[in-house]
Amino acid sequence: MTTSNEFQRRSAELNDLLCVINVLTWDARTQMPGGGSGSRAQQLATLSALARERLLDPAFEESARQTGQDDGQDDLQQRAASQALEAVTAMRRVPEALTRELALLKSEAQDAWAAAKQNNDFAAFEPALTRMVDLTRQLSAALGDAASGEEGHPYDALLNTYEPGMTVKTLLPLFERLRAHHVPLLRAIQAQPAPRSDFLTRFYPPDAQKTFSLAAAERFGYDTGRGRLDQSAHPFEISFTREDVRITTRFQEHFLPGALFGTLHETGHALYEQGVDPELSRTVLTSDLLGLYAVGGASYGTHESQSRLWENRIGRSAAYWKLHYPELQSTFPEGLSDVSLEEFLRAVNKVTPSLIRVEADELTYDLHIMLRVELEMRLIAGELEVKDLPAAWNARIREDLGLEVPDDARGVLQDIHWSSGMFGSFPTYTIGNVMASQFYNAAGKAIPELEAQLERGEYAPLREWLTANIYTHGRTYTPHELLVRTTGEGLNPQPYLDYLTGKYSGLYGLEHAEQTQEHKENV
Amino acid sequence: MTTSNEFQRRSAELNDLLCVINVLTWDARTQMPGGGSGSRAQQLATLSALARERLLDPAFEESARQTGQDDGQDDLQQRAASQALEAVTAMRRVPEALTRELALLKSEAQDAWAAAKQNNDFAAFEPALTRMVDLTRQLSAALGDAASGEEGHPYDALLNTYEPGMTVKTLLPLFERLRAHHVPLLRAIQAQPAPRSDFLTRFYPPDAQKTFSLAAAERFGYDTGRGRLDQSAHPFEISFTREDVRITTRFQEHFLPGALFGTLHETGHALYEQGVDPELSRTVLTSDLLGLYAVGGASYGTHESQSRLWENRIGRSAAYWKLHYPELQSTFPEGLSDVSLEEFLRAVNKVTPSLIRVEADELTYDLHIMLRVELEMRLIAGELEVKDLPAAWNARIREDLGLEVPDDARGVLQDIHWSSGMFGSFPTYTIGNVMASQFYNAAGKAIPELEAQLERGEYAPLREWLTANIYTHGRTYTPHELLVRTTGEGLNPQPYLDYLTGKYSGLYGLEHAEQTQEHKENV
Incomplete structure (x- = not known):
């Protein structure tokens, strides 16, 4: 198997995992009985952890690097390789503990938000939101240096995850x-x-x-x-x-x-x-x-x-x-x-x-x-x-x-x-x-x-x-x-x-x- | 993390993967548009390969072995560990190439069968079924020695995968x-x-x-x-x-x-x-x-x-x-x-x-x-x-x-x-x-x-x-x-x-x- 095939194979596996995450998400929002939400959250957490593991697997990075250096690869392959390497670099900057904390907080905060909205009680949401802002600021700091350099705004790193290249400026x-x-x-x-x-x-x-x-x-x-x-x-x-x-x-x-x-x-x-x-x-x-x-x-x-x-x-x-x-x-x-x-x-x-x-x-x-x-x-x-x-x-x-x-x-x-x-x-x-x-x-x-x-x-x-x-x-x-x-x-x-x-x-x-x-x- | 926790963690991850395979199967049979079948097959193949990889990971076997040897574990943990070890042993006996061949043949044979049934044309199904019987006999031989010993029937190993302990005898x-x-x-x-x-x-x-x-x-x-x-x-x-x-x-x-x-x-x-x-x-x-x-x-x-x-x-x-x-x-x-x-x-x-x-x-x-x-x-x-x-x-x-x-x-x-x-x-x-x-x-x-x-x-x-x-x-x-x-x-x-x-x-x-x-x- 050539390196490019290795990169393609690993990319395909990663994309399959992301597609499966999407299937589980669709099902949870349209079909799933209420009782299934707890186990579904665990299934999603397991798949996300697996996808993250595959993305950060040194062999994936190596296959992307070799593909990027191979002049025989077409432009699409080169772009895929460079995007993969960028994602690996960014994901590496985020401590796994922070990712896990954010994932856990997300369901807790969503529950708190839903209840607070229902009861028109912002104070009930405030602690979870305060913690969410705090963790997101940590996320921004972790991603940040890579994203926008010294003259950037801490918001840039977050904005970039949704809109690549966009800055506060x-x-x-x-x-x-x-x-x-x-x-x-x-x-x-x-x-x-x-x-x-x-x-x-x-x-x-x-x-x-x-x-x-x-x-x-x-x-x-x-x-x-x-x-x-x-x-x-x-x-x-x-x-x-x-x-x-x-x-x-x-x-x-x-x-x-x-x-x-x-x-x-x-x-x-x-x-x-x-x-x-x-x-x-x-x-x-x-x-x-x-x-x-x-x-x-x-x-x-x-x-x-x-x-x-x-x-x-x-x-x-x-x-x-x-x-x-x-x-x-x-x-x-x-x-x-x-x-x-x-x-x-x-x-x-x-x-x-x-x-x-x-x-x-x-x-x-x-x-x-x-x-x-x-x-x-x-x-x-x-x-x-x-x-x-x-x-x-x-x-x-x-x-x-x-x-x-x-x-x-x-x-x-x-x-x-x-x-x-x-x-x-x-x-x-x-x-x-x-x-x-x-x-x-x-x-x-x-x-x-x-x-x-x-x-x-x-x-x-x-x-x-x-x-x-x-x-x-x-x-x-x-x-x-x-x-x-x-x-x-x-x-x-x-x-x-x-x-x-x-x-x-x-x-x-x-x-x-x-x-x-x-x-x-x-x- | 104790070994038992390691076994539990790995077991939970494996079960999550199997549950996700089930979700994809349910969706494919009840909700999926026809156009999705090709990519769904790939998603299922990726998940099955991952589950197989996790099952055969030496660290999983080791965690099960240690749990099995730990007298402090309750009966349920002991049984789980021994079932895990049995499955690992059996799965190891089946060459990965055979598993892959069977998975590939399965969708091909199902298509051939559906068309043959539609057209009332057994001859059109015969080659795929002949190959399926051949691969299944190989599967039986691979599993067989473990399952029923010398006096057993080659069918025993297959029967056992559905009905543990049942034999032709x-x-x-x-x-x-x-x-x-x-x-x-x-x-x-x-x-x-x-x-x-x-x-x-x-x-x-x-x-x-x-x-x-x-x-x-x-x-x-x-x-x-x-x-x-x-x-x-x-x-x-x-x-x-x-x-x-x-x-x-x-x-x-x-x-x-x-x-x-x-x-x-x-x-x-x-x-x-x-x-x-x-x-x-x-x-x-x-x-x-x-x-x-x-x-x-x-x-x-x-x-x-x-x-x-x-x-x-x-x-x-x-x-x-x-x-x-x-x-x-x-x-x-x-x-x-x-x-x-x-x-x-x-x-x-x-x-x-x-x-x-x-x-x-x-x-x-x-x-x-x-x-x-x-x-x-x-x-x-x-x-x-x-x-x-x-x-x-x-x-x-x-x-x-x-x-x-x-x-x-x-x-x-x-x-x-x-x-x-x-x-x-x-x-x-x-x-x-x-x-x-x-x-x-x-x-x-x-x-x-x-x-x-x-x-x-x-x-x-x-x-x-x-x-x-x-x-x-x-x-x-x-x-x-x-x-x-x-x-x-x-x-x-x-x-x-x-x-x-x-x-x-x-x-x-x-x-x-x-x-x-x-x-x-x-x-």
């Missing part, structure tokens, strides 16, 4: 620019009469929601021969190689948009995973080796760009509903027969400041994200104490959205992320929004007929362009490389700002806001 | 005795008018079947907080520790008994797994280390004794239906309103020679098993060639059941077992039948009120007795030890023969057959 100016755009636009929208949306909370039979949602997913090109749609409390997408990519959604009897757009969102993620080059299956290039998670997307942000593109850019567009609203209406005659296309379109694109991130519209969503990122950066930098978190949260909600937080359950306790130790993941939602518009514009340049195709419901050309330019590459390129290859430049919020301004100006009859043209340079 | 006289009982009883039954059973193939709405079946499972004590009922092509039960024990059945629109009794059968298996002592979770004593399968039952036969006991002894009894038939009738008014309790009871206990094992009644079922065991013993001994198998099969069906096999799909191709390399597993179905009556009689002795309780639908006392005497012990004891502890003797067919004679004499109005009293000694 890049992120903060981006956020400033978004805020400078979003807040005035929000004020302008709030000055207009609010569209009606009462009909969205009528009774919508869940079975019909599922039928319509699945058909919509398939229309975009989701291959149910390599996937399936289930129900779960929190919608998600997960893959066990490109041949088995599953999505979930939630069918709420009295809230139609949840399943409708949730499914399109997860479909975007799924199209990414199903579109990865088969050659990359069972390799490092479909493995998040640090996160011990099998995934084909380049980063969390890149992945989110595709869920947002298909959900928002396509799924909330006038062209989409002009074509598909009659079918939706005939599926739900009791809910929608008295609602015009125009009313429906304005309702599903309605902008309203709200307390809950996952219910937020496209515009205020970014404000929710920035709030979280600012607070978690200060926690990780040691500039904010956990006990002061609720007050800081509530102050920002007041400032940005003009709302009073009535209780912590609808405030600082609403998200699971911090209890899971996912510090550094929030920025990727907004990065995804920004990337989505860049990718969409690049597709538009490459396919002059794009708008006309979408108006006819022809989604294949767009999907195929995205597949050829993004999906097929798996994790071969960094997000920045992918952007440059595809759009000719790095992360640039201008297309996103133009999209939002144009969209809401049309929907709310605003004059074109000036501030979107202020900045043209990349951030 | 014990099995054949048992079979002779069953045959001597069953065939005359069958002839006597055939001389009587056949009960009507046409109503069983009326339309029975699948949703109502599921509701009734699940309620019936819960009535026996199946804990759905630690389990769930799904649909699959071939019903089965599988566990991922006692805390997550899942069953499946098949809801056929035009065949009520399939789901009805299939669910009770799998419930019997599930009660066994859910009843294992929590202390045995994640140990060798809930691990089939040779089969690389997590299971709490002592053997295939012991497990089958519980599925048969709950399905047949309880679920097909007059007492059961006297109590529950009104509910069944009101669940399916269109199918059963014109059918009396008596008619229903006779229909679901109707004896008819048939071509298909899985559709056979309690009496002819054993004849199907004996036919298969005789043929597979001759294959493994090299006394029968694969090309002569269909003729041998058809001859035995003619002789035992008086039927002509119209095609191989309804003959030699009907079962998946041989294509899966499961030579040696068929006897355990009949062994289970025999054991079921022994256990049931022992329960009756211990619980004088048993019959009265069952007539009142009180299943808890029986389940609790079975739990305390059988289920709780997991794989601690061999089947023989369990029988002796529980019934005071080894395998003895007399209670089973008495049960069948009594049952069918009543249902068919026969005079009590004499031959059941001919033999009293154990076999």
Whole structure:
């Protein structure tokens, strides 16, 4: 066996383990009886420990090194080898005891969070969160020197595990620019009469929601021969190689948009995973080796760009509903027969400041994200104490959205992320929004007929362009490389700002806001 | 860490891996989209190889040896250690290349078998089956010397992997005795008018079947907080520790008994797994280390004794239906309103020679098993060639059941077992039948009120007795030890023969057959 084969064999075994971890995770969230949670946690811990052991096996490192030094290897092999070596180096910096402590704390903290949210009692969560922040700061310190050098922010190392190459130095100016755009636009929208949306909370039979949602997913090109749609409390997408990519959604009897757009969102993620080059299956290039998670997307942000593109850019567009609203209406005659296309379109694109991130519209969503990122950066930098978190949260909600937080359950306790130790993941939602518009514009340049195709419901050309330019590459390129290859430049919020301004100006009859043209340079 | 802790830690890791293999198997059979089968096979192969590696790790053997030699360890630890050492010894005897060849051939042979069955073309399966017999003979030879010494049959080593301690020398006289009982009883039954059973193939709405079946499972004590009922092509039960024990059945629109009794059968298996002592979770004593399968039952036969006991002894009894038939009738008014309790009871206990094992009644079922065991013993001994198998099969069906096999799909191709390399597993179905009556009689002795309780639908006392005497012990004891502890003797067919004679004499109005009293000694 040549060294390269040895590297491939070990990479395949590692990827298999990560895929199995994903299967267990999917099962736990969609099928498992309640009694199984304890033993499932042990099974997951055993698999994670095994994957970590295999990753840190000196023979794996050696096989990667030899592959990297072998000029006969193709570019993909070289990239796989170098990513493997980076992951090994990073994983080595994290003491095994810290990994174990974090894993143990994670389930404890999630339980504490769930109970605290249920009882609206932040104090009950505070000790676990304090410990989580402490351990995460240790993690950041362990990873940190490697990630960003001396001039970096302690948050960089965490951010990098979700969005390779992204730093606070890049992120903060981006956020400033978004805020400078979003807040005035929000004020302008709030000055207009609010569209009606009462009909969205009528009774919508869940079975019909599922039928319509699945058909919509398939229309975009989701291959149910390599996937399936289930129900779960929190919608998600997960893959066990490109041949088995599953999505979930939630069918709420009295809230139609949840399943409708949730499914399109997860479909975007799924199209990414199903579109990865088969050659990359069972390799490092479909493995998040640090996160011990099998995934084909380049980063969390890149992945989110595709869920947002298909959900928002396509799924909330006038062209989409002009074509598909009659079918939706005939599926739900009791809910929608008295609602015009125009009313429906304005309702599903309605902008309203709200307390809950996952219910937020496209515009205020970014404000929710920035709030979280600012607070978690200060926690990780040691500039904010956990006990002061609720007050800081509530102050920002007041400032940005003009709302009073009535209780912590609808405030600082609403998200699971911090209890899971996912510090550094929030920025990727907004990065995804920004990337989505860049990718969409690049597709538009490459396919002059794009708008006309979408108006006819022809989604294949767009999907195929995205597949050829993004999906097929798996994790071969960094997000920045992918952007440059595809759009000719790095992360640039201008297309996103133009999209939002144009969209809401049309929907709310605003004059074109000036501030979107202020900045043209990349951030 | 003491050595015992080291043994426990390694055993827990191994059991976790086996539980995960079971999760992947369950998912593949109930949830997985078709496209996922290739990558799932690779994931399973990787996990099996890992489990094998951990089992054969010299450090595991050493930890087991030290535990076995440590007088401070309790009896359970000693037994776990000795079972681990036995498994290591046996697994070591099988060359890794043979294990790999068998695993590869298994999926190839299953595909060939499925296609051959579909097209009724035994010749298309013959090459794969010939190779499977050849590799299985090699497996038997590798395991064999250890298993049964010089005077043994080559089939013994295979039989032992499913039914520890069972040999051809014990099995054949048992079979002779069953045959001597069953065939005359069958002839006597055939001389009587056949009960009507046409109503069983009326339309029975699948949703109502599921509701009734699940309620019936819960009535026996199946804990759905630690389990769930799904649909699959071939019903089965599988566990991922006692805390997550899942069953499946098949809801056929035009065949009520399939789901009805299939669910009770799998419930019997599930009660066994859910009843294992929590202390045995994640140990060798809930691990089939040779089969690389997590299971709490002592053997295939012991497990089958519980599925048969709950399905047949309880679920097909007059007492059961006297109590529950009104509910069944009101669940399916269109199918059963014109059918009396008596008619229903006779229909679901109707004896008819048939071509298909899985559709056979309690009496002819054993004849199907004996036919298969005789043929597979001759294959493994090299006394029968694969090309002569269909003729041998058809001859035995003619002789035992008086039927002509119209095609191989309804003959030699009907079962998946041989294509899966499961030579040696068929006897355990009949062994289970025999054991079921022994256990049931022992329960009756211990619980004088048993019959009265069952007539009142009180299943808890029986389940609790079975739990305390059988289920709780997991794989601690061999089947023989369990029988002796529980019934005071080894395998003895007399209670089973008495049960069948009594049952069918009543249902068919026969005079009590004499031959059941001919033999009293154990076999």
